[in-house]
Structures are given as structure tokens and as C-alpha cells.
Amino acid sequence: MGKPDKTTSLPAWSATRVVGRPVPRIDARQKVRGDAVYTADVQLPNMAHARFLRSERTHAKIVSIDTAAASAVPGVLAIVKPDEWKDVLLKDNLGRGIPILADEPKYAGEEIVAVCAETEDAAREAAAKIRVVYDDLPHVIDPEEAHQAGQFVGGGWRKTRLGEPAVYQRGDARRALTSGGRSVRIFERTYRTAPMTHCSIEPHAAVASFENGRWTVWESTQGVFAVRESLAEMLGASINDIRVIGTYPGGGFGGKVSAGKYTFGAAYFSKKFARPVRFVQDRNEEFVSPYGRPASVQTLKVGVNTAGKLVAIEQKGIHAIGPYEFGAEWGHAEDLLTEIYECPNVHAESIAALTNVPPPCAMRAPGYAQGAFALEQMMDEIAAALGMDPVEFRLKNIPDRDPDSKRPFASPKGRHGLRECLAAGAKNFNWEKRKRDRKTHEDGSKTGIGVAATIWGGGGGPPAAALLRVHADATADLFTGAADIGTGIRTALAQIAAEELGIAVERIRVTNADTDLTSYTLPSYGSLTLASSGPAVRQAAHDCRTQIISLAAQALQTTEDQIALVDGYAVRAATEEQPEWITPIAKLISQSPAREIVGNGERGPNPKLALKAYGVQFVAVTVDPESGEVRVDELVAVNDSGRVINRMAFDSQLIGGATMGLGMAFLEERSYDPASGKLLNANLADYKLPTIFDQPREFKLDRVEVPYDANSIGAKGLGEPPVIPTAPAVANAVFDAVGARIERLPISRKRLIDSLMKEQAKK
């Protein structure tokens, strides 16, 4: 690629024809008809099948593994024990490794043996016939117990030694909380969030083939380049020995950012037997693999002055990050409280507690979703204690600059996305009027309303690149490294290209997520894909546009500034001297020397500003105090993600995010049996996700497009923000209805009844 960075130097679009409109997904038809190919669908001739045998014990030394009966199963090709792969490590973001196969499994379900066979059934049967003798060792499931025993490291991105928390500090929170005297009121509470599983519809899966000294890997992934790097390291191969093709991933939510153990297994066996190997996890394996949102225990201590300004926040977060230090970067929840509100004194300790559960990974808004459940309920509690409206209290604490980096915001002076989201949300929800509505009804039910806010990065950045070929019939091929994990990024990128080229979206074919065909791009995580790849695509399309306009100017014998590209035509508008001239873009290209136009785009760096996306949710609930059932009657979501590229995808993202948030609020929890350490609900019958009937009766979705010029498309991320405020907004609404503070997720029927009984007992 290597084009100089122009991504931020392109002027913002003034008027748009395609960008900003609701455009159905370019692959909707394929998906609805079942034509879309996911990794589990990939079938290759002579394909073998692999799977893991997983530990039945929570923590044990393996005494022996007897594979005699398993080897006798017809069709078995290989059975691999831990020592055969003992030098292979799967690594996390900070380079901490875990073995592919454990000889001392440290959580129930950890991979201990790999089997490869002619058929999936043979692989299953063989795995079932392996006899493992274990010698049990003690285990710890509760993160607080591990913390007390000193078994923890720092969570988040600051690596520490054993027994040392990671500390974030600005100002002096302790002093502010102890020396404020009567002018500072202090609030303290402990909140707990549950361990969760991503539950992507497509499980983790890879199909690998080894031919001519090179691997081709089809993978359900958020990032083909990250898979290539990680797999190359595990195989001891060059990255150029591996081609990774991202199929439709069938959901990712942070759980498919890099290669998995199964990826290595598929690649290893494919070389060993010189035939394709399919490695697809079962649904119940999805619950015991190293993925998921870690459980958190967060204690918040917040000081606020009589004017309603936050003075200090102390937070201690204990997170269950599994038995290895691997994945400890996801054991934190302080980001949100360090940046959403103005607060001069913050002290946060992140404790990644070593527990005998699967290590976590990123899960949609990692840390923020857990952190918001605590902070945004605390904001509600403080507002009530101060006799302030919770919306007003938040507005009062909106910062002028980023409180963490002290950088100015990338928004026009005087405008702040959260302020505008709160105002728009309160209006759409009719907050002022509904505050006064009656709460108790004749049938015994109680209604309540609640609000919560969020902040997220989502500014994106390099590396991301795009290549665009416009053909002689004015169709185009767009090549981009970005994976579409269900957000509709392929459609949004096609819209951006169509906008620049003046051709219809349907004329653009998108080829994405293929390490051989597309150029290096970061994985689709952190809600950064649109803001990273969008400007690169615009740059590539602008490059083509410039060339087409130049051809048109020559053909129409005019200057380039007179030409517009509209609906597949190059147009020179009529003037007093000359009539309108119009010629098809296809004709210009077919008569050009190269017969096609090629454009490159590369994402440039961001300006040194604070790049933040915002959102709020307002909810109304009805609580049945007899059964503990809660119905969400209405959910208003308003987000500021800068310029909305596709209004339809924007709405879908808000609905999807809030629905996932409702799952977190009411249903989702990995339940561990403390005695055996085993997961009791490793399936979708017992681990419940919300269905369409659990959605609110009414969604009201809105956007606040605060102008944003940190990149050339004016857009910020939206993937994660909508999941963050849902659980605290619901908890605040439940409190409004019944007067019981929700300290623990999920808000199950039983827990709600228990807290109501506790409240009654107090009275």
C-alpha cells in the first residue's frame, strides 16, 4: 500500500447520498437463505476431525492416561497427550502463555488430550474411551477467597508480581475522603457481577489444510491477521507460511480475537496427516474454554461535596481470572470511572484473582460493563441522597477535558456527547413527567424508571488499509482486512466507497478478512473497526474518484472541479455558456489506458485529542413483588457515535447491545458448584439468554451526531457502548419500583424476592 496518509486531510462530507441512509446489509439475503458459509460449514475432500478431551476434575494431577481402548476405535488417526505439545503455548495480549494440553488441569473442562479421527463420531467415541486417572488437588472458585490467600496479580494492562494489585491513581483519593470533613459525604457499597459466556451462535472453530508447504486456515474469527501471528508462533512457522481466511464468524463479542487451542490442533494434524482437519467446539465446550467475562466483586467508595460534585472515588475490584496469569488483562473494571465524570481524586486497585475457572478474555465492553453496574448505580444512590435528579447529577459532573489524559475532546467547543445524549434521552423518555408517575398499582405490581450512562473509546486508528478496484463496467471490488462480526461493517464500508465513487452500493463487492488477499488490519475489537477501516476505505475510494474525475475532465474537455460523480455517471453541470454533459463512469474506465482504476487507502494516526463515544439508556420496568418477575416496558437508548454511516445498522446495534445487556441484567451467570468446582449450567438450556419475549415492549432509539473530525468519515465506534448502561439502568429502575438496591447480577427472580424480604425485615 504505502500511500501517504491523507485520511484526516480529506474534507468532511458536506452532503451525502449513501452515507447516513438506512441500507440493508449486503449479505442479508445470503444469511437469511442459509447460503452464507460459516467455519463449521466448511467441508473439504478427505477431511479428518479433531476434538479435545477435557478434564473432569477442577484441579488435579494426572496420574495416567490410558489410550488403549481409544486407539482401537476404528478410524482413529492420532491421540496426543500433554507431553507431546508441552512446548506449545497459547499466549494472551501481554505474552503470558498457557499450555495447549494440561498435565495438571486447573479447571474443570481444561484441555488434556487431543484426538484426531476419520469422522467426528470416531473422534468422540475415542475421546470417551480414554481413561484418565487423576490425583485431586485443592481448588478455589471464589475470587475473594483467592484474594485473601494472596493468590492474585494486577488486573488490566499493568503487569505486577504475585500478591500485588495494579493501581490507577490521580490526585489523592484517600486524603480527599478522610479530610473533607462535613462538606464531603461518603457513599460505599460492594457490587458483584457474574461470570458470563459470549454464546456466539457459531462456536469457536477452525478448518486447516496443509498443501505445498503452506497452511490454509478457515476460522471463525474477529481478526485473521492476529490468528496468523499467533498460529505462526505456536507452529514455529513464518507468518507467510499461513493463509487465514475469515469465514462469516457467526458472532464474536470479543471471544474470537486471536487463534485458539483448536486452531493449533487443526493446523498440527493437517500437516501431520497431509489432509484437511476440522476442529469445531461443541456448545458445552464453549462454556469451559478460556473465554468469557470474569466474575467481579467491586467495592466503591465515593465522596461528593454539597454542591453535588464528585470529589473522590476509591475502587477495589477483585476479578476471577482463572488459574494462570493468562488473561489477567481482563480482570479490571476501573476504566469507566476514571474517565466518564469529572473527579480530581481517583484511586483504583485491580486484583486479578487466581481461581480454578476458565481464564477470561474480552467480552463486549470488557471492564466497562462490570464497572458501569457499580458506578452508575452509585450515581443513582448519591443523587437520591442529595435530593437531586439523577440526570441533573450526571450533567453536573460532565468534564471539560478528558479527566484521565487531560486532553481536550475531539468535539466542537461547548459540546459534549454525554450531555446531549442525556438531554435527548430524557426528552424521548418523558423523564420529567414519568418521575411523578404512580409506582404501585391495583394488581400489586410496581413500576419504576431508571437511567444509566456510558463512555467508550472507539476512536479507532492504524493499522488499517484498503484497496479498491473499479472495473470497466463500473462495478468495484473492495478489499479490506476487517472482519465483519455481525455489525454490518462490510455494508458500511461499501457505503463509504459508493459515496465517493458515485455508484450504487450493490455494485461494490466486498472481499474481507483474508490474509492473502487483503492488507494488514487490526482485529474487529474495541468497537474500532468502522473508525479504523472506514477512513482507509474512503481514502482508497477518493483515490479512485480523483482518477475517474481526471478521465472525465479530459473526455469532457473541462477542468476537474467541474465534474461530479452521480449514480454511475460523470456529470458536468449546465452553465450559462454550455449545456449539461454526462457520460457513464463505465465508459470512462473502459476507454482508459489501464482498463480499471485502482485506489489505495491507509489509516493515518489520530490527532492528540480525547476520542470518546457516549450513550445513555432510560428504562421503565414493572416488578411483580409476588414472584420476583421484572418486565422491561420501555427502553430508550441514545448514543453519540459521531456520524452515523448506516442508520439501520445503528438501530440494530442498539437493540442487540441492549438485549445482551438485559441478559447480563436478568439471566446470565455461569453457576459453579463450590464443592466440586464444576460448572452446573454449561449449556443453553440452563444458561439462559434473553429471547425476543424478554425484550422491552418498546425500544426507542436515537442518535446524537456531535460533529467529530478526528477522522475523515466523522464516525466513532458503536459495537460495545450499547451493552454497558443496560444492567445499571434496569437496577436503578428496579430500585425505583421496590426500594431494594441491586448489589448482585443477575437480578434473578429469587434474588429479587430475597432482597425484598430483606427490605421488609428492615422495616
Added chain:
Amino acid sequence: MRSYLAEFSVISPRSLDEALWALKQRPAPAPIAGGTDLMVLLNAGQLPPGAYLNLHSIPELRRPIEFVNGEACFGALTTYADARRHPEIRKRLPMLCLAAREIGALQIQSRGTWAGNIVNASPAADGVPALMAYDAAVELSSASGVRSVALADFYSGYKQTARRPDELVTAIRIPVPEKEAVQYYRKVGTRKFQAISKVLLAGIMVLGKDRRIKKIRLVYASVMPYTYRARAVEAVLEGRVPDGAAIKAAVAALRSELKPIDDVRSTAAYRLRVACNLLEEFLSASSPSRGEARRG
């Protein structure tokens, strides 16, 4: 792990006689109709290998819902969807429709049968409580004859039923209740749809002109190890006007009668409390379609 299919055999009889004869074998083949319970076990590798008796091939069992002598008659293959779609069932036995729509997804409702719901004997069955509240009777056929068992006497313990291995449920007869009967059906699950119940109450109450309770049925699911008719509470209530004092007495009786289960879905304490709350709600209900109105 999924079961190994070669370990299973399926017998497809062409008549009821053939089926009943096949059931005389030892061990008797397990009947399979909709398969909505058995196929789940098969997929999880928990279905015992052996012979299964396919009921779909038996013409005598494939018959529509009929109304005879004030009773609805279901066949062995009547599905939840059949009941949901039937206009007379909707009108005269509304709890069956409420129950039918609580069971699984639409696909399950189209496959699953009422007879299967009875025989599978899950303590959390959604269909059985409604049938029991209506005083349904189960017709059991075997090579040695036909007998009828009241559904309320069908269960004796966890997965313990009155059906002998050689018997097949060939019909379910459901008396249509009095027009003025107050009916109540409410399921409390983890989420609104496709969730196994934590507590379920199906109730029927007929009041005399003097407002005294002439007849009452209270059937709970998911509270006891089997679908449970709270006879002691019924006895407390019969002949009384359902006023505050009666409700109090009934709740007290229920507290001592129920010995709720503790499991992964909920706790005994929660179940007992909600079971009492539902009873109270039912007894203070005035509209006959309270359950319908409660649906989210």
C-alpha cells in the same frame, strides 16, 4: 457426547395390536411419539441404548381431538399445537392453551404430545398441571385390556407412574368444567419463553350461589418431586367463602403441606414463598382468565 445410533433399534408397528404385542417383550420397548424429551437425551448421549416403539406408524392413535359426553378426548399423538389451534379447547379448556404455549418453542409444540408430557413424568411438566386440575383421566391399553386411571392418582414419586411397561397411553379424557369455574394458570420461569418453570400453579375453583367453594383443584409443578395436587389445602378451602381468613388458612396449610425441592433452577425457600403468593393471587382473583391476563 451424542449417542451411538447403531445401539438403538426402532419398532414401527402397523396397528395398535402389533404395538401392544411388542410391548409384551422384556425389556419392553420405550414408546416414542414427538421425541421432544428422548431426542434431547439422545443428543446428550444419555438415552439408554435399546429398542424404541414408534407410535407415529399406528393408525388408531392418529385421531383428531373429539368432544364426547362433555369430555374432550385426546389421542396418544395429540400435540400441544393441536390443542392450541382447536377453537373448542380454547373456549372450554383455556388452561390447556395457556399450558401449550408455555412449552418449548413452536417446533416443540408441533412435535410434543400431551401423552408424552404425562408419561415422561417430569416434576416441571407444563401440560400435566392443567390436565390434572381439570380432573383428566388417562386411558392405558395393554394386550390384556384397557383401564382408566385418574391423572391425580397417576404419580407416586419422582418419575414413578401408574403405567406398567407393557401399557400405552391411548387416550386422555378431560371433563369440561362448569361454565362459572374460575381458572388460573401461571408459570414462573427464569425468562418469559423456553424456560423450565421454577414454580407453576394450575387452579380451578367453582363457587356456589352462596359464594362458598363447591370445588377446588390446586396443582403445582416444579415444587415437589412430581406434579403435585395440594389436596390438604383443597380440603381446607372446600365449603368456605374465599375471603381473607380462608386465604390465610389456605396459605398456612400450603406451608405445611409442601416440601419444596432445591435444585439448580431455584431454592426451596423461593419456591415455597412464590407458591404461597400464587395461591393467594388465585384465590383473590375474580376474573376467570387471570392467567391469560398475566402473560407478559
